[in-house]
Amino acid sequence: MTGKRAHKIWDPAMECMSRDERHALQGRRLREVVRRVYDNVPVYRARMDAKGVKPEDIRTADDIVLLPFTEKTDLRDNFPYGLFAAPKSEIVRIQGSSGTTGKPIVVGYTKNDVDVWTQLMARALTAAGGGRDDIIQVCYGYGLFTGGLGAHQGATEIGAMVIPMSSGNTQRQIMMMREMGATMLCCTPSYATHLGETIREMGLEPGKDIHLKAGCFGAEPWTEEMRQKLEELLGIDACDLYGLTEIAGPGVAFECLEKDGMHVNEDHVMLEIIDPVTEKPVPEGQSGEMVFTTISKEGMPMLRYRTHDISSITTSPCACGRTTLRLGRLTGRTDDMLVIRGVNVFPSQIESVLVGIRGVAPHYLLVVDRVKSADVLEVQVEMTEDMFSDTVAHIVELEKKISGQIKSVVGIQAKIKLVAPRSIPRSEGKAKRVIDHRKL
Amino acid sequence: MYIRQISVFLENTTGSLHSMTRLLGEHGVDLIALSIADSDSFGVLRCVAHSGELDRAMEALREAGYTARVSDVICACVPDQPGGLSRVLGLLDQGGISIEYIYSFVRNTGVDALLIFKLDDPEKGAMLFAENGIRMLSQEQVDSL
Ligand SMILES: [Zn+2]
Numbered sequence: 001m002t003g004k005r006a007h008k009i010w011d012p013a014m015e016c017m018s019r020d021e022r023h024a025l026q027g028r029r030l031r032e033v034v035r036r037v038y039d040n041v042p043v044y045r046a047r048m049d050a051k052g053v054k055p056e057d058i059r060t061a062d063d064i065v066l067l068p069f070t071e072k073t074d075l076r077d078n079f080p081y082g083l084f085a086a087p088k089s090e091i092v093r094i095q096g097s098s099g100t101t102g103k104p105i106v107v108g109y110t111k112n113d114v115d116v117w118t119q120l121m122a123r124a125l126t127a128a129g130g131g132r133d134d135i136i137q138v139c140y141g142y143g144l145f146t147g148g149l150g151a152h153q154g155a156t157e158i159g160a161m162v163i164p165m166s167s168g169n170t171q172r173q174i175m176m177m178r179e180m181g182a183t184m185l186c187c188t189p190s191y192a193t194h195l196g197e198t199i200r201e202m203g204l205e206p207g208k209d210i211h212l213k214a215g216c217f218g219a220e221p222w223t224e225e226m227r228q229k230l231e232e233l234l235g236i237d238a239c240d241l242y243g244l245t246e247i248a249g250p251g252v253a254f255e256c257l258e259k260d261g262m263h264v265n266e267d268h269v270m271l272e273i274i275d276p277v278t279e280k281p282v283p284e285g286q287s288g289e290m291v292f293t294t295i296s297k298e299g300m301p302m303l304r305y306r307t308h309d310i311s312s313i314t315t316s317p318c319a320c321g322r323t324t325l326r327l328g329r330l331t332g333r334t335d336d337m338l339v340i341r342g343v344n345v346f347p348s349q350i351e352s353v354l355v356g357i358r359g360v361a362p363h364y365l366l367v368v369d370r371v372k373s374a375d376v377l378e379v380q381v382e383m384t385e386d387m388f389s390d391t392v393a394h395i396v397e398l399e400k401k402i403s404g405q406i407k408s409v410v411g412i413q414a415k416i417k418l419v420a421p422r423s424i425p426r427s428e429g430k431a432k433r434v435i436d437h438r439k440l
Numbered sequence: 441m442y443i444r445q446i447s448v449f450l451e452n453t454t455g456s457l458h459s460m461t462r463l464l465g466e467h468g469v470d471l472i473a474l475s476i477a478d479s480d481s482f483g484v485l486r487c488v489a490h491s492g493e494l495d496r497a498m499e500a501l502r503e504a505g506y507t508a509r510v511s512d513v514i515c516a517c518v519p520d521q522p523g524g525l526s527r528v529l530g531l532l533d534q535g536g537i538s539i540e541y542i543y544s545f546v547r548n549t550g551v552d553a554l555l556i557f558k559l560d561d562p563e564k565g566a567m568l569f570a571e572n573g574i575r576m577l578s579q580e581q582v583d584s585l
Pocket of ligand 1: 255256257258263318319320321322
């Protein structure tokens with residue numbers, strides 16, 4: 001392994017077991033959890049009965065496809081205790097989200113659930129290079145939100161020194177980071193960038209005044225470009241971290257220092273990637289909706305919880321030695337998905353094609369229409385000076401290049417329409433990317 | 441040997457050409473040569489102005505949100521008589537030089553027609569013209585038209 005960095009693994013027995021062994025373990029745990037929710041949660045029992053599935057029909061991990069799905073609305077509709085599978089006396093913690101629309105969601109943890117979650121986060125911090133000699137500054141918010149406490153528990157578990165800063169007050173964050181000699185950072189990637197920029201503005205130098213070496217950044221999607229910027233700003237290894245309250249919290253999946261996709265903690269959660277329309281699994285490597293099932297949770301297990309987040313997985317081996325499947329970057333939401341001529345199209349796929357072509361601006365608009373009962377996709381792209389030529393043939397060639405790449409990535413033919421610069425509306429926050437004229 | 445040409449991207453919408461030329465007019469830019477090429481979904485306007493007005497024209501276009509660029513083209517004098525153009529095209533053909541586009545001046549100088557050539561190999565094309573006695577206008581000569 002010359003020239004390679006040494007990878008630290010928190011729980012080699014579970015993280016590096018053979019895929020066959022893990023599959024068997026998943027089967028055992030899935031059987032148990034299905035039995036538990038069937039016996040204790042009327043909602044799940046009714047759903048399974050409606051599908052004609054009995055707990056004894058679940059024999060191996062592959063039988064997961066027989067189970068009903070769960071949606072976020074189920075958590076709202078059954079707020080607060082309707083989905084709990086353990087008596088309240090067994091619940092030791094509540095986490096949740098305030099919910100920007102209507103009712104909040106809450107999740108209950110037994111003592112064992114908190115311990116498992118702690119293990120997941122200990123694995124994540126270890127994978128990012130963390131250990132007992134580290135000083136870990138946690139600037140995720142503490143409270144109902146799982147970020148702060150999740151990172152805190154994991155950092156304590158690996159024996160690191162924790163600075164529980166919670167979020168906000170950037171000046172004080174930097175003062176503590178500097179004085180205490182923090183070596184690792186846990187926060188959102190956007191806040192880490194803000195910290196890094198402020199550190200630079202203050203004239204402080206990573207390596208001299210600031211001694212961070214790594215960070216685990218999650219709770220929002222980010223890009224490779226953001227990673228490079230963060231690593232340069234702070235002089236660190238920036239690792240991606242994924243989690244959701246409904247499943248456990250941060251630590252559900254994490255990147256090792258190879259930074260080549262997030263390892264999914266498959267001994268505690270099962271991940272399926274499905275076509276959001278047909279609800280059938282998609283082949284490995286293809287984009288689809290992430291669906292999680294908790295297989296060791298006691299307080300509030302989730303069967304086939306639909307995240308509506310789009311990503312893809314690979315089972316190819318990772319240089320770190322872990323054998324779990326790895327999750328690619330989150331590339332969008334199923335809510336943004338279009339079905340055109342029966343093909344699922346995510347605006348983010350089109351965007352990735354456009355940003356990959358030199359000179360093309362990332363401002364675009366997808367216009368879908370139905371002409372003679374056939375769906376037509378038009379991709380409007382702004383004409384930049386870099387793309388422009390006084391020779392029409394050159395521009396037509398560029399149009400062909402764009403549509404060719406869209407065809408190879410998305411699988412359908414799109415008509416490229418070049419439009420005047422700044423003619424595609426910019427909106428504050430989320431840009432309007434799609435106009436669908438097909439509404440019947 | 442080369443003269444400067446402005447090209448502008450135009451969407452294929454009604455009035456887009458009119459509003460662009462009006463803009464240049466408002467900024468006192470006089471177009472002495474002009475052509476439009478289009479595909480089924482967009483157009484490219486190419487024009488020649490006096491060099492003293494070129495920067496102003498580009499500034500006005502960019503300010504108004506147009507995608508525009510300046511490029512070098514050849515302005516050649518072709519005898520305004522039957523077979524005149526054909527001879528020039530024949531020369532380029534024999535020289536293995538292909539024409540990206542060609543258009544003529546709005547104004548004429550009398551005996552010769554003024555043509556703008558965009559060639560895939562402008563250097564070789566200009567040499568060929570010179571060797572065969574085809575006169576090319578400099579930017580100063582165009583400015584004095
Ligand atoms: Zn790895």
